[in-house]
Amino acid sequence: MTEPITTTTATVAGWPAGPRGAPRRLLRAVLADPGYGPLPGLLLILTAITGVVDAVSILALGRVFVANMTGNVVFAGFAAVGAPGFSLSASLFALAGFLVGAAAGGTLATRAGHDRGVLLRAGAAAELAFAGIALILAASSGARGVSHGTLGMTGGAFGPAVTDAVAALLAVAMGIQNAVARRLAVPDMTTTVLTMTLTGLSADFRGVIRGTGAIRAAARVDLGRRLQVVATMLAGAVLSAWLVLNVSVVSALSLATALLAVVATGAALAASRPGAPGTWRAAPAKR
Template sequence: RVGSDRAALLRAGTAAEVALAAVALVFAALSGDPGVSHGTTHIIAGAFGLAITDALAAVLAAAMGIQNAVARKLAVPDLTTTVLTMTLTGIGADLRAVLRAGDTHATAKSDLVRRLLAIGTMLAGALAGASLTLYVSPVSALALALSLLAVTAAAAMAVATRPAPWRTPSARPK
């Protein structure tokens, strides 16, 4: 529906993700299940009942599917949401190229830095989400995810109002 405008795709995708994450947060917060209270490490059966768990899984799976589809369509190198292994493999290849070429291979260096930053942000997100889930509550982790998505959606809406060369699809194969 957004055609070939990458900014409009990013705006629509993040807005849909925000809406779905908000639905998930409302489901979790209003469930009254133990996951709403402080900490979940002592709960053997899980933080939420079966119905809430299924609802959260369905809504968040749809949000992640949208995110993956948008990331695939945008075709930003090393920012796919499901192929972390390719980024790790790329780090190995870039490191080898940097070591072989020394200071003369700027592209390999920038690729290596970009991939390391991608891995670092994924690791930081995983640690923050796991810590919040285990030591505060799963609802707090959902709230953090929703707030980060809202910031991303606001930024996407802001950039979608200005013309820029990145908005048109690249000639790169998809």
């Protein structure tokens, strides 16, 4: 007589419990979850882009965040009291740009939020447009940041006007990304903020060590997803920082724009396929 097949959280997540091939199953559980379709993979690329653009903004645009507004508000406070190396104007332009981008992303979520494929396509296209404009503006400025790394460079990579404009444009793109990712509601993939992701790691480790059966398997999936998110943003920041310091600021901006083009293309291809009711494209509950 055939033994009945039991379904656990682990098998629902896409991989059976057990040590053999665990890293590959973890990757598949995150990137091939039928409940989210291609969204996790595309959002991981957007997470890498966050690392790329924040490395550009901090190392070449007057120590300003364009994706992390908590840090940017703090940096604005430093600049306001005259701390050396911080640009108050760039921080304020970035803050204003992020708010504009978040509002635009919210509008996209209202209009296209019924279909996550269409929403990501629209958001990635809009983000690509603003990042492309920032790249063109920086590349055509004739400043040292066009062809030289900032390592050992005295003064800014660009003039004040270009610095503020590029910071604002990148912040608009990041505001759109943040609002769209929030509406897509893929667990732990906000693409711009890691605070809660890092907070959840302690619970994941505890579940992997102390849990049993389905609890341990689910904890492995959560742990794998969060570690991938952290590693992806770190990789984007490391690569971008190396480019900014040793090659040029424009090369790092080109990397961000190229990655956005990949996301926009992937989202367009995903949205072009019919989505059946109940699939990953169905709108999540509003948050």
